[in-house]
Amino acid sequence: MIRPQRFFSQISRHFRREKRLSVGSFLVLLIILLLVDMFWLASVNISNQYQSVLKTAKVEIYIEDTFADSLLSFFKITLLQFEDVAYVDFTSREEAARILQNEFGPMILEGLEANPLPRSYTMSFYKSKSLADLDMFAHQIINLEGVSSVDFGREWIVKVENIGTGLKRIGLFVGGLILFVVLLTMANTNRLTARTKLQEFTQLKLLGAGPSYLLYPFLMEGFFSAVIAAGTGWLVIIYLLEQVSFTSFSLVVPTNTEIAIYCGVAGLTGMIGGYLGIRRFLRP
Amino acid sequence: MIEFEKVHFSHGHQKIFSNLSFVLERGKYVVISGPARSGKTTLIQLIIGQYEPDGGEIYVIGEAMSEVKSSPRRLREWRRKIGGVGGIYSLLADRTVLENVALSAEIAGYSPHAARKSALEACGKYRLGPVLSHYPSIISEVERRAALLARVEASHKNFIIVDGPTDGLDAKSARFINERLAALRLSGITILYLTTGEGPQSGPDTYLKIRGGALNI
Numbered sequence: 014m015i016r017p018q019r020f021f022s023q024i025s026r027h028f029r030r031e032k033r034l035s036v037g038s039f040l041v042l043l044i045i046l047l048l049v050d051m052f053w054l055a056s057v058n059i060s061n062q063y064q065s066v067l068k069t070a071k072v073e074i075y076i077e078d079t080f081a082d083s084l085l086s087f088f089k090i091t092l093l094q095f096e097d098v099a100y101v102d103f104t105s106r107e108e109a110a111r112i113l114q115n116e117f118g119p120m121i122l123e124g125l126e127a128n129p130l131p132r133s134y135t136m137s138f139y140k141s142k143s144l145a146d147l148d149m150f151a152h153q154i155i156n157l158e159g160v161s162s163v164d165f166g167r168e169w170i171v172k173v174e175n176i177g178t179g180l181k182r183i184g185l186f187v188g189g190l191i192l193f194v195v196l197l198t199m200a201n202t203n204r205l206t207a208r209t210k211l212q213e214f215t216q217l218k219l220l221g222a223g224p225s226y227l228l229y230p231f232l233m234e235g236f237f238s239a240v241i242a243a244g245t246g247w248l249v250i251i252y253l254l255e256q257v258s259f260t261s262f263s264l265v266v267p268t269n270t271e272i273a274i275y276c277g278v279a280g281l282t283g284m285i286g287g288y289l290g291i292r293r294f295l296r297p
Numbered sequence: 298m299i300e301f302e303k304v305h306f307s308h309g310h311q312k313i314f315s316n317l318s319f320v321l322e323r324g325k326y327v328v329i330s331g332p333a334r335s336g337k338t339t340l341i342q343l344i345i346g347q348y349e350p351d352g353g354e355i356y357v358i359g360e361a362m363s364e365v366k367s368s369p370r371r372l373r374e375w376r377r378k379i380g381g382v383g384g385i386y387s388l389l390a391d392r393t394v395l396e397n398v399a400l401s402a403e404i405a406g407y408s409p410h411a412a413r414k415s416a417l418e419a420c421g422k423y424r425l426g427p428v429l430s431h432y433p434s435i436i437s438e439v440e441r442r443a444a445l446l447a448r449v450e451a452s453h454k455n456f457i458i459v460d461g462p463t464d465g466l467d468a469k470s471a472r473f474i475n476e477r478l479a480a481l482r483l484s485g486i487t488i489l490y491l492t493t494g495e496g497p498q499s500g501p502d503t504y505l506k507i508r509g510g511a512l513n514i
Contacts, residue, residue, distance in 0.1 A: 213389050219345065221377030222404045223370075296369075 038202035042195060042242035046279060049191050050246045053267065053275075056177075056184045061265045063173045068141040072150065072165045076132040080159035085132070088159060092134060095150065097142070102135045109133065131161060144170055192282050199235045199286025206231070207294045214294055224295045228288065235287025236280040243279035247272050298323040298358060298456065298487050299344060305352035306339065313339050317353070319505070319512050326482040327489055328496035331507030337491040338384050340507070341458050344489075345379060346372050377405050380449030382442065384460025384491065388433040394444050395420065395429040401452035412451070419447035423477070439470040446477055456487045464493065475500065 074092070076085070085103065092101045104112070109130035113121055122128065142150070147170070151163040207214065217227060254264060267275070299321040306314040313336040321327055331337055342348045343355055346366050355362035357375055365371045380401070388397045399409075399416035407415065420429060423443035428436045433444070442462055449457050459478065463471035479500035482488055490496055496504060505512045 212387075213391070215385075216387060216389055217400075217404070219347075219376060219381060219386060220401050220404050221373045221375075221379075223373055226404060 046243045046246040050250050052184045056180045059177045059180050063177045072136045074134040075162045077161045097138045097140045099137045099139045104133045106130050195282045196286040199283045200290035203231050203287050203290025231287040231291045232284045235283035239283025240276045240280035243276040300356040303353035304350045306350050326501040327503045328501045329505045330492050335507045380454030380457040382445040382459040383462050393430050398447045398451050401448045405452045415451040419451035423447045458489045460491045
């Protein structure tokens with residue numbers, strides 16, 4: 014079995030002898046893994062955005078004009094009895110008109126004989142609710158006496174959810190494809206390297222070197238190239254994110270553990286690629 | 298140690314060996330001489346299992362080569378017992394002389410420290426001290442062959458195949474190589490010496506000539 018010090022000397026020897034091949038394959042890996050990183054980042058952030066939309070979801074309940082004001086306090090008690098309700102705020106017609114005028118100017122209601130805005134309740138929850146939960150909740154509320162309509166921005170939630178699901182699917186497909194490309198890149202690089210080392214391989218085999226002796230440096234090279242490329246990819250992304258400031262939302266970056274696992278998976282893929290590239294040269 | 302029993306071998310349509318039989322006994326020093334393209338290198342390749350005979354059988358340490366070849370592990374073990382100098386055996390271009398000399402011991406399972414120690418001792422015997430950190434491309438031909446012999450000694454092989462070890466060397470260098478081989482023979486090592494010339498004048502037990510695919514005394 015080859016020792017670590019021999020491995021590092023072999024790697025540096027190979028790098029010195031095949032500079033262009035080594036640098037080229039490393040850059041290809043880096044670019045490919047950068048693509049994976051960007052997809053991952055986008056997917057994580059869309060999913061995070063979706064979760065925050067669900068977490069801050071508020072349900073607007075509009076009351077029928079004919080519903081008596083005297084019943085409103087009972088109605089509020091009924092709403093408060095629903096599960097996970099954090100608060101229920103009442104908005105009168107006057108308050109609604111004020112809010113509307115504040116947003117769109119005092120002229121917005123000019124010319125109207127009466128205030129057309131309905132009374133409403135705004136509800137929010139302690140826990141983040143899924144789309145199905147919100148649908149079920151809205152269905153229960155709409156059946157209450159005095160409710161004219163219920164709105165929780167369903168179309169926005171659906172949009173964000175669809176984008177998230179789509180990105181996850183694309184991410185899985187592209188991720189799989191890219192890992193396959195990493196595999197092929199490592200296999201091809203190692204095959205080319207092995208061809209340049211054919212004479213050395215023959216000599217080593219004549220001396221009785223086993224597959225592990227021949228294979229080990231290539232496996233390690235595949236592993237370390239992919240790990241370093243994956244790590245460098247993330248460093249590039251993190252550096253770029255630090256240069257750009259997002260005012261409207263904060264970008265979520267995967268945790269160190271997640272990045273470490275990702276680098277490990279990339280390394281393993283590089284190692285398998287290393288094996289695939291070299292296996293045909295292992296016959297005694 | 299090695300026995301060829303009615304071995305037939307051809308390269309395509311060219312017949313190399315026909316009914317070749319000979320025995321190389323343990324501890325013997327045998328010289329096989331023959332002109333270029335007479336099959337000397339092929340003989341080595343058959344012994345180390347690179348080629349397979351078309352007919353007949355080769356026995357190495359009492360075991361049929363066909364059996365040895367059926368298991369990659371056993372073939373590797375057999376190759377680890379052989380020290381090769383010249384011909385198909387050469388130094389690795391991107392390793393220093395010391396690394397090359399230590400290589401065989403390392404593959405044979407010595408620890409890096411033991412392989413290096415053994416290599417340094419062997420290099421001393423072959424006066425390779427000044428070129429230990431040099432690469433094979435910048436040392437002289439005699440130093441290259443000395444390094445190959447040192448590699449054999451560093452891993453304590455008991456069977457050596459030397460293919461034209463003195464070809465192209467001046468008389469003094471050739472004498473030095475032959476003296477080292479004679480010294481190895483005295484320590485009980487089996488030597489198969491292949492040459493286009495006559496081979497060393499003193500030391501070998503048997504001289505054979507390869508001609509027309511057969512060996513004659």
